[in-house]
Amino acid sequence: MVLARRAGADERPHRIARLRADRLAAGLPLLDLSDSNPTRYGLGAPEALSAVAAATVRASTYDPDPRGPLPSREALAALRGGRPDDYWLTASTSEAYSWLLTLLADPGDLIAVPAPGYPLVEPLARFAGVGTVSYPVHYLHPHGWWIDLERLDALVQDPRVRAVVVVSPGNPTGAYLQAAEQDRVVEACARTGTALIVDEVFGPYALDGRPSSAAATSGCLTFTLDGLSKLLCAPQLKLGWLRVSGPAAQLAEVGRALDQVADAFLSVGAPVALALPELLALAPGSVARTRERLRVNLATARRVLDEQYRVRRCDGGWTFLVDVPRYLADDDLAAALLDAGLWAHPGWLYDLDSPGALALSLLPEPATFETGCMRLRAAVDALA
Ligand SMILES: Cc1ncc(COP(=O)(O)O)c(C=O)c1O
Numbered sequence: 001m002v003l004a005r006r007a008g009a010d011e012r013p014h015r016i017a018r019l020r021a022d023r024l025a026a027g028l029p030l031l032d033l034s035d036s037n038p039t040r041y042g043l044g045a046p047e048a049l050s051a052v053a054a055a056t057v058r059a060s061t062y063d064p065d066p067r068g069p070l071p072s073r074e075a076l077a078a079l080r081g082g083r084p085d086d087y088w089l090t091a092s093t094s095e096a097y098s099w100l101l102t103l104l105a106d107p108g109d110l111i112a113v114p115a116p117g118y119p120l121v122e123p124l125a126r127f128a129g130v131g132t133v134s135y136p137v138h139y140l141h142p143h144g145w146w147i148d149l150e151r152l153d154a155l156v157q158d159p160r161v162r163a164v165v166v167v168s169p170g171n172p173t174g175a176y177l178q179a180a181e182q183d184r185v186v187e188a189c190a191r192t193g194t195a196l197i198v199d200e201v202f203g204p205y206a207l208d209g210r211p212s213s214a215a216a217t218s219g220c221l222t223f224t225l226d227g228l229s230k231l232l233c234a235p236q237l238k239l240g241w242l243r244v245s246g247p248a249a250q251l252a253e254v255g256r257a258l259d260q261v262a263d264a265f266l267s268v269g270a271p272v273a274l275a276l277p278e279l280l281a282l283a284p285g286s287v288a289r290t291r292e293r294l295r296v297n298l299a300t301a302r303r304v305l306d307e308q309y310r311v312r313r314c315d316g317g318w319t320f321l322v323d324v325p326r327y328l329a330d331d332d333l334a335a336a337l338l339d340a341g342l343w344a345h346p347g348w349l350y351d352l353d354s355p356g357a358l359a360l361s362l363l364p365e366p367a368t369f370e371t372g373c374m375r376l377r378a379a380v381d382a383l384a
Contacts, residue, residue: 006126016334016346023338030338033372034345036318036361037235043290043363044233045282051275052237059270066262068241072276076241079280080226086243086251088258089276091267093201093227093240097121099261100223100242101128103254104195105162111197112155112164114147115351118171133161134351137173144209144313145175149184156192163195164188168212169202172321172350172359174314176212189220196222201230202317204287207298209315221246221254228272230318231283233290239272239279294318294362297369301360304373309380312357319359321347324376326356327383333358340379342372 003009013021023030038044067073068089077084090096097120105111107129113121115134122132133155136148147166155161164185168177177185177198189196196217203211203226227240244254272279298320301311310323328336330346333356337344347357364372 006129008123008126016331016338019335019338020343029341030343031341031368031372031375032343033358033360033376034319034343036363038233038290038318038363039236041293041363041365043286043293045279045286048228048232048234048237048279048282048286051278051282052271055275055278056271058274062270064263064266066259066266068268068273069270069276072273075277075280076243080243082243082245085255086245088242088244088262089268089273090227090240090242090262091238091269092229092235093199093225094120094124095265095267096223096225096227096240096242097124097197097199098128099258099265100163100195100197101125101130102261103258105130108160109162110158110160112152112161112194114165114167114170114173116170116173116347116353117165117167117351119349119351121165130162133158135164137170137175139173139312141310142313144315145170145173146178147181147185149181149188152185153188156188156194159192161192161194163197165197165199167199167202169205169209169316171202171317172319172345172352174207174209174312174317174320176206176209176315178212182212182217186217186219186222194220196220197225198222199225201226204231204283205291205294205318206316207291207294207314209313211316217245218247221250228279232279232286234279237272237279239268239276290363293366296366297362297364300366300370301362301373304370305377308377314362318362320362321352321357321359323354323357324380325384327380330355333380333383336383337376337379340375340382342375342379344376 073084073087076087110131113132114137125132135152139145222245224243228237229235312321314320334346345359
């Protein structure tokens, strides 16, 4: 049997992933400080599942539309702007990326991704036979992050680079795309005919910073991504969407091609797609509750960890970065934390080039979160 390399057939699990699996297999307890599954922490809107159940009755007749039901796209356009026909419903944001890779890039082409950044786009690109090149995002404490625009400018000169991915706010950087950065990125994309993909899934969760305005733009071909997994803390509902904007002359052709991709899959379940207007109405309450949780936990992290360690500026999102003294190399630190019954993502997982950074989740219940921070501090101090 031969499996494709792009499916990761020749990859071995990483050492710390194996150590983690061994610990769990041995039945030993583990407090996951990086867990960003909101359904484990009492977040989201309890009414969401009833809204989908109610819509199930309306789904008895199948009426497929590659973009998703019109009333749901009308609700999105009313909330986020644009026209209903600018939206495509997908089963998740990850699927939206996958469709866009099919739409924009041929095997051997490249997309530009931020480093540090969420390690999701690289495998999705690889599955499509597409490579990734990274543009650096730099940090200066306590001011925050900025995109290396010169490097990005140089990357998009390469005709193989078909799209630039921006995540706003970034995961794990928490940095929003600033208006001046957006202007420069749009200008570089417009000049070189490169598409722009803006992942806004954490957009409403502003913490140290202010949310940037929505990235839909007419300057270059732009795709903005969002979905219920973050907006309603409901990854299990499996509903995301993408919005297309850009120069009017390009939109009809893009729409036809994207319809073909979407029509081949028709992957969105009808009940959740039909329930979208009701689900969007639940979002403000859910977002407010989640943001309060994030705010309280970030303050706790600063109180417990900032004295000895450095909690980085976190403009928004569900993850924060803490720099701990580098008694050990990243993997040895993660392994030592595992021995102490703690799991924390080391920075290299997100392409952070500074050793000793950990990416931690802000979602847990406040008491669990505080215990986690105190145990982390004790475990790192014990290494000194
Ligand atoms: C920045 C970012 N984009 C997209 C996703 C995937 O979202 P979805 O569950 O809609 O596929 C994640 C998941 O954590 C993420 O962090």
